[in-house]
Amino acid sequence: MTVGIVVSRADSASVRIGEQLRERADWERVDDGDGASGSGTGAGDGPAPVARYATEGFELAEFEPWHLELDGVAAAFDDPDCLVFASRHAGETGPLLTAHFTGNFGAAEHGGSDRALAEACPNAHRAVVRALADHAPEGYDVGMECTHHGPTSVGAPSMFVELGSTEAEWTDDAGAAAVADAVLDLRGVAPDTERAVAAFGGGHYVPRPTRIVEETDWAVGHVAADWCLDDLGDPREHRDVIERVFAASGATRAVVDGEKPRLRDVIDEAGYGVMSETWLRETTGVALDLVAALETELGSVDDGLRFGDPARAADATADYVVVDHPDALWADAHSVDPDAARAAARERTLAYTTEENGNRVAGALAVPDTAAYDAYVDALAALLREKYDEVTRADGSVQITDTGFDPAAAAERGVPEGPKFGRLANGEAVEVDGETIAPADVARERTETYGLADPSEGKGN
Numbered sequence: 236m237t238v239g240i241v242v243s244r245a246d247s248a249s250v251r252i253g254e255q256l257r258e259r260a261d262w263e264r265v266d267d268g269d270g271a272s273g274s275g276t277g278a279g280d281g282p283a284p285v286a287r288y289a290t291e292g293f294e295l296a297e298f299e300p301w302h303l304e305l306d307g308v309a310a311a312f313d314d315p316d317c318l319v320f321a322s323r324h325a326g327e328t329g330p331l332l333t334a335h336f337t338g339n340f341g342a343a344e345h346g347g348s349d350r351a352l353a354e355a356c357p358n359a360h361r362a363v364v365r366a367l368a369d370h371a372p373e374g375y376d377v378g379m380e381c382t383h384h385g386p387t388s389v390g391a392p393s394m395f396v397e398l399g400s401t402e403a404e405w406t407d408d409a410g411a412a413a414v415a416d417a418v419l420d421l422r423g424v425a426p427d428t429e430r431a432v433a434a435f436g437g438g439h440y441v442p443r444p445t446r447i448v449e450e451t452d453w454a455v456g457h458v459a460a461d462w463c464l465d466d467l468g469d470p471r472e473h474r475d476v477i478e479r480v481f482a483a484s485g486a487t488r489a490v491v492d493g494e495k496p497r498l499r500d501v502i503d504e505a506g507y508g509v510m511s512e513t514w515l516r517e518t519t520g521v522a523l524d525l526v527a528a529l530e531t532e533l534g535s536v537d538d539g540l541r542f543g544d545p546a547r548a549a550d551a552t553a554d555y556v557v558v559d560h561p562d563a564l565w566a567d568a569h570s571v572d573p574d575a576a577r578a579a580a581r582e583r584t585l586a587y588t589t590e591e592n593g594n595r596v597a598g599a600l601a602v603p604d605t606a607a608y609d610a611y612v613d614a615l616a617a618l619l620r621e622k623y624d625e626v627t628r629a630d631g632s633v634q635i636t637d638t639g640f641d642p643a644a645a646a647e648r649g650v651p652e653g654p655k656f657g658r659l660a661n662g663e664a665v666e667v668d669g670e671t672i673a674p675a676d677v678a679r680e681r682t683e684t685y686g687l688a689d690p691s692e693g694k695g696n
Contacts, residue, residue, distance in 0.1 A: 238421050239315035240295040243302045248323035248398040248405035255415035262288040281310030292422040303346030309390025317356040317392040317426040319418050324399025331399045332367040335380035336457050338387050341466025346385020350476050352483040356392035356426035357454035363396055364448050366417035372409040379445045381460035392426045433484045434458040436492030443492050451519040456484020470501045477501050511537055524551035529586045532557050533599055543584040555585050555601045556690050562597045564633055564685040568618040579614040583607055608690040633685045641679035648672050
């Protein structure tokens with residue numbers, strides 16, 4: 236992949252980032268050195284650079300105008316896969332490194348065209364946001380912004396990567412170096428991904444999309460913050476703009492912050508799914524065809540489906556068996572160690588249904604094969620051995636045997652309910668009407684059997 240880097244000499248932060256970039260790689264000047272664009276600048280009528288440089292995987296071009304004025308700038312490069320506008324960020328945010336895409340949901344007040352969006356590069360954007368976090372100097376925050384300002388006609392997928400937010404930061408070598416290092420970390424990163432979503436709603440600095448980029452394997456394309464949607468107006472009257480959000484983002488799904496029923500209807504009618512943040516987290520690392528198959532078999536993530544670790548190691552055509560979950564057995568194991576009971580499902584199954592916001596496993600599960608189901612049941616049985624005298628598995632069941640305090644037997648011996656019940660249950664003898672009653676005197680053996688599904692009879696893929 237070739238990344239084109241746009242430096243504006245009108246922008247002091249851009250100049251400083253450009254200097255740091257040129258210090259960090261072996262660049263060759265590829266124009267004629269007299270301020271003309273030179274040869275090999277690509278086709279088109281875009282602006283002419285005053286200097287051009289190249290190194291492995293990157294081209295850097297310097298321009299006199301501000302970035303917002305550089306429509307068609309990709310023509311100044313040799314067929315770039317994506318463009319990075321090295322830029323300042325201005326605002327009352329303190330020291331901040333940020334990245335965002337460009338476009339206008341309403342009137343173009345700061346470059347570009349009305350209701351137009353530049354082509355995004357979601358995968359490269361995700362990579363640069365994470366790299367900014369790796370390289371940020373002490374005292375700098377890292378974040379994302381919604382889609383705003385121009386240019387909107389770039390000629391290649393593009394994004395702004397920015398140093399902010401005041402003159403003190405725009406001339407800060409450490410901050411500029413962090414941006415330069417993050418940009419150079421894009422070497423070899425593809426600009427696009429099948430795991431991209433468009434985002435709608437929220438504030439200018441987009442906390443939900445930022446979490447998605449930082450904590451899942453999903454990338455985020457264009458983001459229409461609440462104020463952008465205000466500029467857009469009624470989404471039913473601007474369906475073409477909503478369609479362009481997805482097309483320019485390479486996205487087939489959306490996340491929506493807030494209710495926004497009209498927007499959701501337009502997105503649904505256009506054939507794009509509105510996904511929850513939980514869905515994006517749960518599907519991270521799982522092949523999307525496998526996600527679709529398991530949601531069809533077991534129900535949706537939003538209704539409680541969860542994916543186990545084996546799903547993240549499986550391919551899209553993985554075989555599996557769907558069986559009834561041993562709810563009662565799991566609940567008893569959960570009473571011994573809740574975290575271990577949940578881990579048993581997470582570590583040994585492809586997927587499982589849950590209740591109580593994912594905290595209790597119940598309903599059904601999918602396992603790669605009968606051996607995986609057996610390993611899951613054995614893990615639950617092992618937990619029960621911490622609680623009961625004997626735990627055995629045979630003939631499609633798990634049976635527990637336990638000898639313990641029997642309140643009915645204690646009552647028959649005249650032991651009053653209260654502290655003496657508790658002492659007997661804890662293994663201490665008590666005295667009642669001059670008679671010593673030992674725990675063994677009021678103990679009874681009980682057995683319970685938990686039935687198991689036969690995975691060989693389950694539905695398979």
